[in-house]
Amino acid sequence: MAKLAMGWSKPDNVAGSSAPAILIGIFVATGGLLFGYDTGAINGILGMDSFTRQFNTGYTNAEGRVTMSPSEIAIIVAMLSAGTFVGALMAAPIGDYLGRRLSILISIGIFSFGVIFQVCANKIPILLVGRFFAGQGVGAVSVLVPLYQSEMAPKWIRGTLVCAYQLSITLGLLAAAVVNILTSKLHGSSAYRIPMGLQLTWACVLSLGLLIMPETPRFLIKNGQKEAAALSLSRLRRLDITHPALIEELHEIEANHEYEMALSADSYKDIFFGSPHLGRRTLTGCGLQMLQQLTGVNFIMYYGTVFFVGANVSNPFTISLVMQIINLVSTIPGLLVVESWGRRKLLIVGAVGMAICQLTIASVTTAIGDTRNLGHGQDNDPKAVVGNQILIIFVAIYVFFFAASWGPVTWVVTSEIYPLKVRAKAMSVSTASNWLLNFGIAYGTPYMVEQGQGYGGLGARVFFVWGAFCIVAIFFVYCMVYETSKISLEQIDEMYERVSYAWNSKSFEPSWSFQQMRDLGFSDSGVQPQQETQHELEPSRSSSTGTTHTDTGISNITASSSAHDHDTKLINQIGAVDFSY
Ligand SMILES: OC[C@H]1O[C@](O)(CO)[C@@H](O)[C@@H]1O
Numbered sequence: 001m002a003k004l005a006m007g008w009s010k011p012d013n014v015a016g017s018s019a020p021a022i023l024i025g026i027f028v029a030t031g032g033l034l035f036g037y038d039t040g041a042i043n044g045i046l047g048m049d050s051f052t053r054q055f056n057t058g059y060t061n062a063e064g065r066v067t068m069s070p071s072e073i074a075i076i077v078a079m080l081s082a083g084t085f086v087g088a089l090m091a092a093p094i095g096d097y098l099g100r101r102l103s104i105l106i107s108i109g110i111f112s113f114g115v116i117f118q119v120c121a122n123k124i125p126i127l128l129v130g131r132f133f134a135g136q137g138v139g140a141v142s143v144l145v146p147l148y149q150s151e152m153a154p155k156w157i158r159g160t161l162v163c164a165y166q167l168s169i170t171l172g173l174l175a176a177a178v179v180n181i182l183t184s185k186l187h188g189s190s191a192y193r194i195p196m197g198l199q200l201t202w203a204c205v206l207s208l209g210l211l212i213m214p215e216t217p218r219f220l221i222k223n224g225q226k227e228a229a230a231l232s233l234s235r236l237r238r239l240d241i242t243h244p245a246l247i248e249e250l251h252e253i254e255a256n257h258e259y260e261m262a263l264s265a266d267s268y269k270d271i272f273f274g275s276p277h278l279g280r281r282t283l284t285g286c287g288l289q290m291l292q293q294l295t296g297v298n299f300i301m302y303y304g305t306v307f308f309v310g311a312n313v314s315n316p317f318t319i320s321l322v323m324q325i326i327n328l329v330s331t332i333p334g335l336l337v338v339e340s341w342g343r344r345k346l347l348i349v350g351a352v353g354m355a356i357c358q359l360t361i362a363s364v365t366t367a368i369g370d371t372r373n374l375g376h377g378q379d380n381d382p383k384a385v386v387g388n389q390i391l392i393i394f395v396a397i398y399v400f401f402f403a404a405s406w407g408p409v410t411w412v413v414t415s416e417i418y419p420l421k422v423r424a425k426a427m428s429v430s431t432a433s434n435w436l437l438n439f440g441i442a443y444g445t446p447y448m449v450e451q452g453q454g455y456g457g458l459g460a461r462v463f464f465v466w467g468a469f470c471i472v473a474i475f476f477v478y479c480m481v482y483e484t485s486k487i488s489l490e491q492i493d494e495m496y497e498r499v500s501y502a503w504n505s506k507s508f509e510p511s512w513s514f515q516q517m518r519d520l521g522f523s524d525s526g527v528q529p530q531q532e533t534q535h536e537l538e539p540s541r542s543s544s545t546g547t548t549h550t551d552t553g554i555s556n557i558t559a560s561s562s563a564h565d566h567d568t569k570l571i572n573q574i575g576a577v578d579f580s581y
Contacts, residue, residue, distance in 0.1 A: 015245035036172020044180025083135020111137025166408035285430030296466030350405020358467035
């Protein structure tokens with residue numbers, strides 16, 4: 001019952017088992033641990049005395065203390081971002097050339113190489129090389145993991161599996177905070193070398209697991225390796241390679257790919273100008289990824305501690321930890337409802353919740369006067385303390401809304417909306433835009449926030465900026481994001497062709513069979529075959545008893561190839577089975 005409410009009921013008429021794909025999807029999701037841990041660890045490490053002792057170059061701060069200079073800190077932090085951006089862009093060429101699985105393995109290799117450099121570093125330049133390589137690995141993994149997951153997952157639980165990736169990111173962030181607290185008390189370089197080195201443990205486990213995992217059937221079809229695709233699908237669905245349901249699923253993926261290729265090529269130019277509606281789809285992915293950052297999450301992750309200090313909290317480390325725990329735990333509700341609510345509703349509700357929190361914070365701050373100067377610590381004025389306590393509460397609620405919606409669902413949608421031919425490229429460009437904004441916000445906001453010459457002096461009113469972007473996000477989702485839950489990746493392609501406006505997408509019912517369209521000789525607009533096949537094949541996106549291919553639907557079409565005739569007979573023999581994963 002609860003499973004049904006989550007939208008997790010495997011349709012009764014789906015052949016085979018979904019268990020292998022689910023287990024593999026969850027395991028691969030743990031690639032997010034590297035993302036979260038690596039981005040989270042540096043904050044604590046930079047604050048460790050042993051780190052400063054090892055890497056300082058003699059800079060003394062205003063209090064006369066020998067420490068790292070601001071520019072050294074900036075470059076150490078920035079190097080990871082530069083690496084992630086490059087890594088995200090690299091993910092497409094390697095993912096399309098070597099396959100998704102092998103590319104994840106290589107990315108983890110590059111990441112580990114970077115980590116080893118960091119652990120062994122005793123001078124800043126070596127550390128920087130290490131951070132750049134580790135960043136490349138993380139950036140590539142951040143594209144390839146959701147890509148791998150979406151291409152092998154059954155449609156009825158695909159969103160939840162991709163959400164598990166964000167859950168791992170939040171677990172990684174939390175783990176980094178905990179490890180930093182534990183090791184910061186150690187004397188000597190082990191205080192920072194242990195948190196750095198620990199990343200290798202999971203990298204090894206993940207690599208070993210990936211060695212025995214299948215490549216995604218969709219990549220293999222794209223690469224023309226049909227037999228390998230059949231074997232992969234047979235492992236994922238626990239079906240014999242001669243099983244009609246398996247043959248049918250493969251044929252549909254293949255026919256869809258051929259159809260998409262007939263519409264336009266698969267170059268980088270095509271992800272912006274190609275058909276069908278690739279520009280709109282790329283804009284949706286990039287927009288979502290950028291807005292995910294513009295909701296201000298990393299401002300809170302990176303600068304939130306200042307608020308907790310300002311609110312008279314004696315242990316800002318503990319409060320940061322509590323925020324990380326909220327971030328982790330709140331991802332679970334999102335993961336639970338992403339199928340039953342759908343992507344659009346979750347994103348809109350999340351953006352409304354975040355907007356209310358951000359605007360409340362900004363308004364309260366303006367009303368009480370920005371007595372607390374960001375970055376400059378405490379204020380004992382009781383009015384400010386109460387104000388700041390309100391801020392903490394709303395920051396916590398904001399984190400809840402982010403973690404339950406935009407945190408995971410951004411990855412879900414960007415892994416679903418592109419056709420196979422450009423999926424890796426478009427995902428890599430949209431993910432790179434996330435990293436670019438991540439970097440921009442981490443480095444730009446202090447300039448917006450701080451007082452003084454050359455600074456914006458916004459203080460906590462910067463929350464107006466995040467709140468405004470949350471409102472933009474509501475409209476963006478309403479106008480641009482198509483509802484992709486419960487339908488296969490191939491049916492999402494059909495939806496983009498047949499539904500002109502995102503707000504009508506929820507009621508879309510797939511009815512094309514790309515195989516039949518191919519057999520009829522599809523036109524490059526898709527219009528002709530649609531007219532002939534529409535309404536003959538009416539699977540329901542919501543019903544678990546929906547059938548993709550009814551006997552009537554199949555028999556009304558004259559298949560041109562004899563191989564296809566044979567498959568059709570087999571399909572008719574086994575009755576109403578949902579073949580679309
Ligand atoms: O959970 C917060 C984390 O999630 C991300 O937005 C990725 O989805 C990161 O940029 C951020 O640090």
